[in-house]
Amino acid sequence: MEKIAIIGGGIAGASIARVLSKYENLEIHLIEREPDVSWGVTKANTGIIHPGHEEDPEKHSLRADFCVEGNELWHRWTEELDIPVEWPGELMIARREGELKTLEKYLELGKENGVPGLRIIDEEELRTLEPNVNSEAQSALYGPTAGRMEPWEAVIGLVENSVENGLITHLNTEVRDIGIKQEEIRGVQTGRGFIEADIIVNAAGLYADEVSKMAGIDHFDLQPRKGEYYLFDEDARPRVKRILHPVPTSKTKGVYATKTVGGNLMLGPTAEDLPMEAKGDNSTTEEGLNFVWKEAKNLVEELPKKEKVSKTFAGLRPEPPEGRYVIEAHEDPWGFVSVGGIRSPGLTAAPAIANYVVEELIEGELGVKLAENKDWNPKRKGIKRFSEVTMEERRKLIAQDPNYGNVVCMCKEVTRAEILEAIERAKKVGVSKPTLDSVKFRTLAMFGFCQGSFCRLKTAKILSEELDIPIWKVTIRGEGTKYGMGDVKILRSKKREKDEQSNEKK
Numbered sequence: 001m002e003k004i005a006i007i008g009g010g011i012a013g014a015s016i017a018r019v020l021s022k023y024e025n026l027e028i029h030l031i032e033r034e035p036d037v038s039w040g041v042t043k044a045n046t047g048i049i050h051p052g053h054e055e056d057p058e059k060h061s062l063r064a065d066f067c068v069e070g071n072e073l074w075h076r077w078t079e080e081l082d083i084p085v086e087w088p089g090e091l092m093i094a095r096r097e098g099e100l101k102t103l104e105k106y107l108e109l110g111k112e113n114g115v116p117g118l119r120i121i122d123e124e125e126l127r128t129l130e131p132n133v134n135s136e137a138q139s140a141l142y143g144p145t146a147g148r149m150e151p152w153e154a155v156i157g158l159v160e161n162s163v164e165n166g167l168i169t170h171l172n173t174e175v176r177d178i179g180i181k182q183e184e185i186r187g188v189q190t191g192r193g194f195i196e197a198d199i200i201v202n203a204a205g206l207y208a209d210e211v212s213k214m215a216g217i218d219h220f221d222l223q224p225r226k227g228e229y230y231l232f233d234e235d236a237r238p239r240v241k242r243i244l245h246p247v248p249t250s251k252t253k254g255v256y257a258t259k260t261v262g263g264n265l266m267l268g269p270t271a272e273d274l275p276m277e278a279k280g281d282n283s284t285t286e287e288g289l290n291f292v293w294k295e296a297k298n299l300v301e302e303l304p305k306k307e308k309v310s311k312t313f314a315g316l317r318p319e320p321p322e323g324r325y326v327i328e329a330h331e332d333p334w335g336f337v338s339v340g341g342i343r344s345p346g347l348t349a350a351p352a353i354a355n356y357v358v359e360e361l362i363e364g365e366l367g368v369k370l371a372e373n374k375d376w377n378p379k380r381k382g383i384k385r386f387s388e389v390t391m392e393e394r395r396k397l398i399a400q401d402p403n404y405g406n407v408v409c410m411c412k413e414v415t416r417a418e419i420l421e422a423i424e425r426a427k428k429v430g431v432s433k434p435t436l437d438s439v440k441f442r443t444l445a446m447f448g449f450c451q452g453s454f455c456r457l458k459t460a461k462i463l464s465e466e467l468d469i470p471i472w473k474v475t476i477r478g479e480g481t482k483y484g485m486g487d488v489k490i491l492r493s494k495k496r497e498k499d500e501q502s503n504e505k506k
């Protein structure tokens, strides 16, 4: 039995875990320092499954190959894993004469990369496909295979399915050192003890360079590149039907105007290089957001009023040297596999990266014999969303379980039954104490118009009952993020005052 430890529960690590879980002669461990999965780079991005025509195979051959293959694989994986997805297609908008030439360049790249269905469309067809397009738009490159999903839904689906097929998770567990003996991998030293492993896959996102250095591999550094966004309320209008973006620059694909699968208009991101030491800086800035607004106005004719913005947020890309993915198996130490610098289109590319890592690097270069598990189950079912079913089905659900009759989050119509199921599912994948964010990312509660001001307390109460802890010990996202600490102090002192008064009366 070969032991494989994957470091990082983002889209890369989770996809690799799923592919490895197909083999019966492996013991697979997924190690993640956060209390839950998908809270790294994968949490905050545009969520687009790109077609693959923006990747130049001469400069970035891995990115080009993996993007096209990943897009194709996501069509199957989202179905097998019941991940909510839409395939509205992508429009690269040209507004000026020079930009028309650029569309042709990307059409050629797309042909080289084997992107299906890609074509340049004229103004008339463009306005039919996207009525809210900017009035100066002259034509567009239409990539019909582009899709969108919530990236964390993908990771949760992948990890649930992998656990079902034998994956062992270690959440809230930070990797601090790599165990090496006689130039071979022996395991990982974590904040919770040593985990034995013959092979380590380093998929630590923004921190993959630091983890590689623990194994003596220091040929790459990852620069944080920030992307800022606007997210609008569900009822903000006008929206866009498809995924709109300008002709890319050498640095970035540009600011997008798209929708989340839940229907919220989203604008962004920027692409600002930060100093190396700013890997934790996901703040938004006035300058960045103003830039997003200005760029978005070049794409669409009309934007909703700014009052309709429900939140702004930022994500950080792990930018590798010259934009090249660092995906390689090492001889020294033998058994160490780097999956670093997975910048955009990493979400799209992840299933193809996973196949490559398992088939070409682990089986091919490291020579690990893989024996298929005939009983491997490719299917997983997501949590049934009360908001998405018919009235008839709602009645049936409430009759089966009255918790469906108790709507906790009014904005997204999330019921107590879904929250209870989310808590159970989080525990099943190894979240020892599910948090408010564990529930939020599994159900969309607290994601709506009020951003949780109405339902956070109710959700915290359910968590406190289910985990059998006082409500002030419920956390937003783990240690150091206690929910309601300030309020609790006031409540406690008021309670003490009351107790003291009643004692005096006695």
Ligand SMILES: Cc1cc2nc3c(=O)[nH]c(=O)nc-3n(C[C@H](O)[C@H](O)[C@H](O)COP(=O)(O)OP(=O)(O)OC[C@H]3O[C@@H](n4cnc5c(N)ncnc54)[C@H](O)[C@@H]3O)c2cc1C
Binding pocket: 007, 008, 009, 010, 011, 012, 013, 031, 032, 033, 034, 037, 038, 039, 040, 041, 042, 043, 044, 045, 046, 047, 048, 049, 050, 173, 174, 175, 176, 203, 204, 205, 206, 207, 208, 211, 226, 227, 228, 269, 315, 316, 317, 318, 342, 343, 344, 345, 346, 347, 348, 349
């Ligand atoms: C602004 C922005 C927009 C993007 N848009 C798109 C898009 O539309 N489409 C697309 O295809 N791609 C997009 N991407 C790229 C995509 O988000 C990334 O390529 C992908 O999420 C990277 O995943 P990952 O698994 O490598 O990293 P992560 O998601 O960061 O996962 C790594 C995990 O490792 C953990 N970790 C780190 N260090 C340790 C340690 N020492 N011990 C244990 N665990 C550790 C982290 O906590 C983290 O959870 C975008 C990225 C950004 C930032």
